[in-house]
Amino acid sequence: MQNTLHDLIVFSRGWSLHLTTEDALAFFTHTTNGTPEVSGLSSLSDIKHISEPVKGLSGLDRTPIVTLKSSISGSESDYPTEQTPFTLEEHPVDEVRSIKVGIIGAGIAGITAGVLLPAKLPGLDLRIYDKNSDVGGTWFENTYPGVRCDIPAHVYQSGFAPNTQWTEEFAQGAEIRDYWQGVARKHNVYQYLRPQQQVQRAEWLADEGKWKIAIEHVDGSNKVYEEKLDVFINAIGHFNAWKLPDYPGINDYKGTLFHSSNWNHNLNLQGKRIALIGNGASGLQVLPSIQPIASHVDHYARNPTWIAESFSSGNVGVRRLEPNLFSESQLESFKDPQAYLEYRKGVEKGYFQRFGAIFKDSPENRTLHGKWTDLMLQRVSDKPELGDKILPDFPPNCRRPTPGPGYLEALTKDNVSYIRTRIQRFTEKGIVTEDGVEREADIIICSTGANVDHAPPFSIIANGIDLKSAWKKDGVFGFPYSYLGFATPGFPNLLWLGGPYSSGHSGTVPNSLENQVTYIAKVLRKIRTQGIKAIAPSKQAADDFVEYCDQFYPRTVWSANCSSWYNGGRPGARIHGLFPGSASHANYIRRDPRWEDWEYTYINPSGNRFAYFGNGWTLKELTPDAYLTPHLRLPEEIDLKSYMEGWSDV
Ligand SMILES: Cc1cc2nc3c(=O)[nH]c(=O)nc-3n(C[C@H](O)[C@H](O)[C@H](O)COP(=O)(O)OP(=O)(O)OC[C@H]3O[C@@H](n4cnc5c(N)ncnc54)[C@H](O)[C@@H]3O)c2cc1C
Numbered sequence: 001m002q003n004t005l006h007d008l009i010v011f012s013r014g015w016s017l018h019l020t021t022e023d024a025l026a027f028f029t030h031t032t033n034g035t036p037e038v039s040g041l042s043s044l045s046d047i048k049h050i051s052e053p054v055k056g057l058s059g060l061d062r063t064p065i066v067t068l069k070s071s072i073s074g075s076e077s078d079y080p081t082e083q084t085p086f087t088l089e090e091h092p093v094d095e096v097r098s099i100k101v102g103i104i105g106a107g108i109a110g111i112t113a114g115v116l117l118p119a120k121l122p123g124l125d126l127r128i129y130d131k132n133s134d135v136g137g138t139w140f141e142n143t144y145p146g147v148r149c150d151i152p153a154h155v156y157q158s159g160f161a162p163n164t165q166w167t168e169e170f171a172q173g174a175e176i177r178d179y180w181q182g183v184a185r186k187h188n189v190y191q192y193l194r195p196q197q198q199v200q201r202a203e204w205l206a207d208e209g210k211w212k213i214a215i216e217h218v219d220g221s222n223k224v225y226e227e228k229l230d231v232f233i234n235a236i237g238h239f240n241a242w243k244l245p246d247y248p249g250i251n252d253y254k255g256t257l258f259h260s261s262n263w264n265h266n267l268n269l270q271g272k273r274i275a276l277i278g279n280g281a282s283g284l285q286v287l288p289s290i291q292p293i294a295s296h297v298d299h300y301a302r303n304p305t306w307i308a309e310s311f312s313s314g315n316v317g318v319r320r321l322e323p324n325l326f327s328e329s330q331l332e333s334f335k336d337p338q339a340y341l342e343y344r345k346g347v348e349k350g351y352f353q354r355f356g357a358i359f360k361d362s363p364e365n366r367t368l369h370g371k372w373t374d375l376m377l378q379r380v381s382d383k384p385e386l387g388d389k390i391l392p393d394f395p396p397n398c399r400r401p402t403p404g405p406g407y408l409e410a411l412t413k414d415n416v417s418y419i420r421t422r423i424q425r426f427t428e429k430g431i432v433t434e435d436g437v438e439r440e441a442d443i444i445i446c447s448t449g450a451n452v453d454h455a456p457p458f459s460i461i462a463n464g465i466d467l468k469s470a471w472k473k474d475g476v477f478g479f480p481y482s483y484l485g486f487a488t489p490g491f492p493n494l495l496w497l498g499g500p501y502s503s504g505h506s507g508t509v510p511n512s513l514e515n516q517v518t519y520i521a522k523v524l525r526k527i528r529t530q531g532i533k534a535i536a537p538s539k540q541a542a543d544d545f546v547e548y549c550d551q552f553y554p555r556t557v558w559s560a561n562c563s564s565w566y567n568g569g570r571p572g573a574r575i576h577g578l579f580p581g582s583a584s585h586a587n588y589i590r591r592d593p594r595w596e597d598w599e600y601t602y603i604n605p606s607g608n609r610f611a612y613f614g615n616g617w618t619l620k621e622l623t624p625d626a627y628l629t630p631h632l633r634l635p636e637e638i639d640l641k642s643y644m645e646g647w648s649d650v
């Protein structure tokens with residue numbers, strides 16, 4: 001038996017020897033010059049685990065790499081003689097395939113991707129479509145009076161492009177827009193931008209492994225064209241598809257009606273009778289801005305909402321209606337990079353500490369309940385009878401709270417009516433509530449939020465399913481069925497950025513997006529370097545994620561009895577607005593993609609997953625004077641934590 005067992009020893013660059021087992025053992029013992037590196041070998045199975053270079057070989061001008069291949073045969077060659085569908089691809093392993101990637105949306109998610117993806121994937125063929133004429137998304141579109149960040153500007157900025165010179169602690173919308181447009185300019189994101197181009201439809205072409213996208217120019221020409229993409233990334237935001245209510249008679253209304261996300265700046269509100277529908281974060285910012293100038297405001301708030309104390313943290317002051325301007329000396333002190341970094345850390349830390357308050361009956365949540373109740377009652381102390389009407393019967397954080405400075409104070413003014421009775425219909429002159437009362441209005445402002453079911457507002461079709469309908473309540477899935485918020489089984493090469501489940505309750509949106517983009521960069525790197533035609537999460541992996549969510553969310557106040565964009569506006573419905581974990585938890589999980597959760601189709605027709613190995617070479621070895629030793633650094637520059645883990649120094 002031993003004599004018929006042959007081992008093939010292959011030396012690098014073509015050297016090879018056929019030896020018997022005994023010879024092989026002797027070879028190892030001999031070539032290690034008596035050093036017992038291969039001691040105690042008793043069988044071939046011991047040998048075949050050895051794959052290190054053999055040291056100390058004399059008479060050879062280069063160190064050979066040795067691998068062993070065993071088979072039981074008496075033939076000349078151990079290699080199969082019959083034809084297999086696989087043949088070697090003639091290219092170096094690291095010659096990356098060019099892939100065409102399209103991002104839909106140039107809000108802060110699209111901008112962040114436009115900076116990080118080209119840096120992490122050099123040479124990427126990228127395009128970013130947006131229906132708007134410029135980047136900024138939320139902050140480009142929302143120009144209503146009072147629009148501003150309710151968290152400090154110093155934590156609503158990119159981690160790689162901090163701005164020491166924010167003028168206010170809680171920046172106004174225009175300053176936030178200008179900042180993000182500046183980030184896009186500084187990092188050349190505009191070169192990828194296709195402005196005024198609205199994606200109308202996307203369809204997966206399985207044979208080609210591409211998405212076919214229909215795009216309309218919304219510059220007045222309404223020209224529609226098609227583009228094929230290898231990978232399609234949705235960064236369309238949670239709140240971009242703002243919606244008007246659909247009450248009977250709304251089209252009969254003869255006054256001026258608009259959504260606060262589409263503010264009509266041609267109107268003079270002075271002395272007008274205004275109806276304001278909605279008490280989400282937008283409605284809360286609009287009311288104090290219009291109350292002082294309107295003759296009367298009828299504020300329709302069908303459910304009460306919690307008003308938070310200021311979302312201050314670190315050294316940030318209390319959020320007020322008036323701007324919290326930075327002093328000259330503060331702005332000067334931020335010019336010291338170390339001092340500014342310490343300031344940022346102090347503020348941002350608070351945002352990563354907020355998670356405890358989302359658990360039902362937690363001490364943190366109970367504390368908030370007491371604090372916010374006192375605060376709200378105190379703010380309406382000029383009209384104490386409002387107290388019963390404004391306090392929610394659901395726990396704090398069930399829906400996203402907002403500080404809303406000036407909102408409750410505005411409710412106490414004589415020219416404001418706070419109307420909890422539900423709207424029944426619209427008339428030519430105004431609004432009729434379910435108690436039959438008609439209230440006339442010159443202007444109706446709808447702060448009625450967006451299509452929060454998170455179903456895309458345009459068709460995304462693969463394998464006979466359209467996510468536009470499938471993610472809706474009555475659709476095939478019935479909710480945004482997703483794997484970690486990134487992808488959906490059956491929808492290959494479709495990735496979501498800032499989509500359902502994207503951000504945790506704690507942390508900050510920019511930090512979450514940077515982590516998501518980095519995860520996506522890893523997926524794209526895998527696709528373009530490993531000969532992957534199509535990648536999609538497995539159904540089992542997505543189902544396990546849903547099962548985890550179904551166990552986790554009931555612990556949280558998000559699942560209590562309120563309507564919110566976390567639950568698609570339906571109390572009791574599955575939560576999909578937030579990640580099932582804290583911001584740090586989400587970042588931890590997303591740092592390393594679980595490749596075993598994905599399914600793959602390969603470019604090579606044989607389906608061999610290793611086809612991308614190519615011809616055994618790396619590009620740099622074939623490039624004269626290429627830098628072959630990026631792994632060598634000064635010892636003091638080496639961080640052992642990340643040593644040998646980088647993608648760019650291998
Ligand atoms: C008024 C308002 C205030 C907010 N304030 C805060 C705050 O204080 N703190 C906070 O953390 N978050 C806040 N948010 C949430 C805010 O939306 C996010 O923080 C963040 O801006 C989302 O960025 P995004 O890029 O994911 O989405 P968006 O900013 O919504 O950008 C999406 C982009 O996609 C484009 N798009 C959509 N559909 C298509 C299509 N079919 N074709 C082409 N382009 C398309 C849109 O034009 C838009 O530019 C606020 C939201 C609103 C509405």
Ligand SMILES: NC(=O)c1ccc[n+]([C@@H]2O[C@H](COP(=O)([O-])OP(=O)(O)OC[C@H]3O[C@@H](n4cnc5c(N)ncnc54)[C@H](OP(=O)(O)O)[C@@H]3O)[C@@H](O)[C@H]2O)c1
Nearest residue numbers: 148149150245278279280281282283303400447448449563
């Ligand atoms: N910086 C900030 O302060 C700020 C400002 C704006 C927005 N945001 C962010 O954007 C998110 C969305 O805010 P948003 O205010 O635009 O939307 P939202 O929070 O979803 O609020 C929408 C409001 O409209 C009401 N509404 C919807 N349809 C209605 C109908 N048919 N009839 C009567 N009322 C109706 C809702 O009532 P119900 O509650 O009864 O459903 C709710 O009060 C916020 O949660 C926040 O994350 C932040």
